[in-house]
Amino acid sequence: MALHRAPRRVGVVGYGRLGQSLVSQLLTQGPELGLELVFVWNRDPSRMAGSVPRSLQLQNLAAVVERHPDLVVEVAHPKIIHESGAQILRHANLLVGSPSALADQATERQLREASHCWGHAVFVARGALWGIEDIARLDAAGGLQSLRVTMATHPDGFRLEGPLAAVHSTRPRTVLYEGPVRGLCPFAPRNSNTMAAAALAAPSLGFDHVIAVLVADLSLTDMHVVDVELTGPPGPTGRSFAVRTHRENPAEPGAVTGSATITTFWRSLLGCCRLPSTPGIHLC
Ligand SMILES: NC(=O)c1ccc[n+]([C@@H]2O[C@H](COP(=O)([O-])OP(=O)(O)OC[C@H]3O[C@@H](n4cnc5c(N)ncnc54)[C@H](O)[C@@H]3O)[C@@H](O)[C@H]2O)c1
Missing domain, CATH: 3.30.360.10 (Dihydrodipicolinate Reductase; domain 2)
Incomplete structure (x- = not known):
């Protein structure tokens, strides 16, 4: 059953173990769930060759706005959140896969401010944390x-x-x-x-x-x-x-990343697509 009438436009930042799994699920199951993959970015673009359609490969993270995402999923490295998290929130909700970035007080403050300023939510994936x-x-x-x-x-x-x-x-x-x-x-x-x-x-x-x-x-x-x-x-x-x-x-x-955590991330992605874009930091 679709999550929304209008497809939710999802971008993925990072194409390692987690990114590859999420991209594959978005390509195969996304349409019936009302989710559309609109870009994939990876630090090394050659890693996407042959498995991510060329039209979905984003060459420059600064060009996120051109793909009009509703949600950007970070599964790369905390550095991405430090350097680009607040900028991404200008355009979309953000699902943070590397929440260790928020240990940096300046980064946490910037994300909270950007979230309130642009009316977008910061979702934090529970990852391997049970309970x-x-x-x-x-x-x-x-x-x-x-x-x-x-x-x-x-x-x-x-x-x-x-x-x-x-x-x-x-x-x-x-x-x-x-x-x-x-x-x-x-x-x-x-x-x-x-x-x-x-x-x-x-x-x-x-x-x-x-x-x-x-x-x-x-x-x-x-x-x-x-x-x-x-x-x-x-x-x-x-x-x-x-x-x-x-x-x-x-x-x-x-x-x-352990095997069960990969499944958990997909559930977090689906979960945050069901939640409203309430500013602030939300666990999912
Ligand atoms: N929340 C949790 O419990 C949890 C659990 C597992 C993984 N994670 C995090 O999710 C992220 C992805 O995990 P994974 O298993 O897919 O890792 P991975 O090593 O398989 O893939 C990481 C990807 O990000 C890219 N990358 C690495 N460093 C980068 C940098 N400085 N800037 C830009 N891109 C960079 C790599 O090229 C690779 O494509 C990691 O940060 C990992 O710590 C969180």
Whole structure:
């Protein structure tokens, strides 16, 4: 069943694992769902040759406006959000696939300002974060005291920068980072998106108080594991409400994105196409 009478015009920025999957689904299932792919942009355009129709290949990201998109989906790198996120919001709603970009306070402020100025929504894909609605509800009710997200995988699945890139994980399990999400994002921009989504779901704690733990585990050659632990304040008996979830997601060796997360992104795309263009940041 179509989502809207007029097809929603969707552009995709990034043509890696996630981008290729979304583009393929938009081309095959989009028309019956009321979605029209209007462009694909990739830093290296040659990667699109043979699989993306030439008419849909966008050579220059600044030319987004010419394709009149309703929604632009970023599945490339947080840098795209830093450099072009606010500009894209001038023309369309934006689905952010790399929310670690929002750990940068200037970027978050620019996106919020552009969203309100142009009346377009910033959607943040939940990605690998299980239970995001429950976290957001507990936070909104004032019941969230602590939130800790641990992401573990084989070191080949990490794309680390700065001091984290210099750490060699020779032990079976090495904790590479443990601390506020904001401190991790610049050094693991492509492996901190789950933690960033948690920080956005829990604004009472936010990027400075949600705790991120990044673990290199030599046994996890084909899997990404995300553990979420949260507590509420102590009740009258002194005991606290507590939840723990453990998500094991099969992943191709060395991949940044696990298989189940690819499915999740397609659902996020469909979900945000059903939502109104309300200014502000919305999880989907
Ligand atoms: N929210 C989440 O939980 C979650 C989960 C998985 C992936 N992601 C993020 O989604 C994005 C895409 O993931 P993927 O698995 O498709 O990655 P990928 O490595 O397969 O593809 C990334 C694509 O973006 C391009 N790219 C890389 N760096 C770039 C840059 N600086 N500027 C412009 N383009 C650049 C590459 O050429 C490639 O086409 C990444 O940022 C990743 O961290 C988020």
